[in-house]
Amino acid sequence: MKRLIFGSLLSISLFSMAEDIELYVGTNAQRTGGNAKVLIIFDNSGSMASNTLSAKVPYNPEIVYDRIGDLNNSGKPALYFTKGVGIDNTIPVPDGPNERRRFLKEINGCDHSKAILADIGFFTGYFREYTFQGQSGSWQEIPDNNGLNIEVLDCLSDITSVNNKNATNREEGFPSDALGNKKQPDYYTEHVHQSDTHFGEGQLVTIYTENYLRWAQANADDIGVSEQTRLAIAQNTISDFIISNPNVDFGLQVFNVNAENENEKDGGRVVFGIQVMTESSKAEILDIIKNQIDGETNTPLCETLYEASQYFGGKAVFYGDDDSAYDGYVPNTPPRDQSIENGAHYKTPFSDCTKEVYTILITDGEPTQDNAADDLVSALNDTGSPFDVNGTDNYLAELAGWMHHHDLITGQAAKLTTTGEKNFTSIRNSTLNTIGFGFVNPDDVEDYVEPDAVKLLKNAANKGGGITMQLQIPQG
Numbered sequence: 245m246k247r248l249i250f251g252s253l254l255s256i257s258l259f260s261m262a263e264d265i266e267l268y269v270g271t272n273a274q275r276t277g278g279n280a281k282v283l284i285i286f287d288n289s290g291s292m293a294s295n296t297l298s299a300k301v302p303y304n305p306e307i308v309y310d311r312i313g314d315l316n317n318s319g320k321p322a323l324y325f326t327k328g329v330g331i332d333n334t335i336p337v338p339d340g341p342n343e344r345r346r347f348l349k350e351i352n353g354c355d356h357s358k359a360i361l362a363d364i365g366f367f368t369g370y371f372r373e374y375t376f377q378g379q380s381g382s383w384q385e386i387p388d389n390n391g392l393n394i395e396v397l398d399c400l401s402d403i404t405s406v407n408n409k410n411a412t413n414r415e416e417g418f419p420s421d422a423l424g425n426k427k428q429p430d431y432y433t434e435h436v437h438q439s440d441t442h443f444g445e446g447q448l449v450t451i452y453t454e455n456y457l458r459w460a461q462a463n464a465d466d467i468g469v470s471e472q473t474r475l476a477i478a479q480n481t482i483s484d485f486i487i488s489n490p491n492v493d494f495g496l497q498v499f500n501v502n503a504e505n506e507n508e509k510d511g512g513r514v515v516f517g518i519q520v521m522t523e524s525s526k527a528e529i530l531d532i533i534k535n536q537i538d539g540e541t542n543t544p545l546c547e548t549l550y551e552a553s554q555y556f557g558g559k560a561v562f563y564g565d566d567d568s569a570y571d572g573y574v575p576n577t578p579p580r581d582q583s584i585e586n587g588a589h590y591k592t593p594f595s596d597c598t599k600e601v602y603t604i605l606i607t608d609g610e611p612t613q614d615n616a617a618d619d620l621v622s623a624l625n626d627t628g629s630p631f632d633v634n635g636t637d638n639y640l641a642e643l644a645g646w647m648h649h650h651d652l653i654t655g656q657a658a659k660l661t662t663t664g665e666k667n668f669t670s671i672r673n674s675t676l677n678t679i680g681f682g683f684v685n686p687d688d689v690e691d692y693v694e695p696d697a698v699k700l701l702k703n704a705a706n707k708g709g710g711i712t713m714q715l716q717i718p719q720g
């Protein structure tokens with residue numbers, strides 16, 4: 245499966261995390277015939293709740309934010325967009341007279357996006373415009389950096405959700421190619437099974453409201469700051485990430501308490517198995533994230549990823565049922581998702597259409613109490629030496645590499661092609677992407693020395709076939 249590959253560390257602020265879904269799942273994931281599958285490993289360690297930050301007040305759609313600086317654009321209401329990662333990894337500047345990454349709000353035919361835009365201010369999906377070549381019309385990818393000439397626009401999400409509502413001045417129906425001619429264009433067909441287009445191919449597009457971009461690019465001093473825990477910031481960010489990406493199947497994993505000693509209450513558990521984001525399932529995972537996760541555990545990164553490999557491979561539940569009471573800690577809250585189990589084994593999320601699962605590990609610190617799985621990982625074929633984290637061995641990177649290069653059900657290594665490259669389409673594997681959350685910003689520290697925890701996350705993502713990011717929190 246083709247992916248976007250980035251060779252350098254991308255430092256982005258939290259507000260732009262959700263726009264970069266293509267960095268994690270690749271722009272062609274849906275060509276396989278199903279949604280991309282993403283497991284989020286959410287750090288629920290004690291430091292997430294105990295450490296507070298003076299951070300920019302979260303976006304509030306009820307507030308009309310001021311225009312940025314002296315820029316002024318008195319035209320009709322617009323929506324702005326980035327295609328792929330945007331121009332030089334930037335998001336549009338609202339109100340700017342020279343900003344061409346925009347189109348009129350009134351032409352947005354993606355009905356699924358409208359409520360989400362009104363709520364969180366951005367939406368990611370596969371968008372296309374209707375254009376003509378001669379007398380033949382078809383739905384084509386939108387331009388990279390100029391939407392001023394777009395007249396008819398729609399999205400894949402309306403097709404997959406069987407939503408026939410379109411822009412206010414367009415008839416109901418589902419996008420289809422070559423139905424009319426240039427003089428009498430016909431953009432839509434009445435029945436969804438007759439929708440014959442290339443939606444789902446090409447690059448993902450993120451669209452934004454003007455109001456959201458004004459908030460995102462304004463200084464914290466102008467917007468206001470508040471004391472927030474890392475946990476609260478991560479909960480809001482991951483929730484928006486899920487809401488804004490309706491064509492991704494999400495799952496969620498958290499840490500067990502991992503106390504008091506090693507080999508006690510180890511690893512982590514899957515609290516929400518990877519599944520299609522229906523309205524009910526989306527509400528369920530968001531409730532877990534917002535209302536059921538507390539910061540109260542150690543940080544067993546490798547052990548938790550090992551349990552994810554057991555889940556992906558349809559193997560025995562190993563650490564998933566190990567959480568238990570400890571010194572006031574209430575175990576199994578949120579509870580493990582037993583619907584993904586069949587007896588003592590997991591039901592694999594892989595299918596005939598899906599041969600890759602994308603894992604996003606978001607954490608605010610170095611691993612603690614994280615050596616119970618060392619012998620299990622070192623016993624796997626093709627694993628190397630552990631990574632030294634402040635004098636303690638850690639096998640996170642080696643495990644991530646093994647999971648990326650081997651079939652997680654059979655253990656078979658990826659086969660070599662005639663050119664000597666590995667053929668990942670021959671295996672059912674996982675790609676790990678790591679997000680360092682709340683670490684010190686190197687630009688703020690003189691003679692900065694990169695922490696071992698950051699080095700570990702970089703190494704794990706590199707060996708796991710993904711990318712790593714350091715999310716800088718907009719602070720006051």
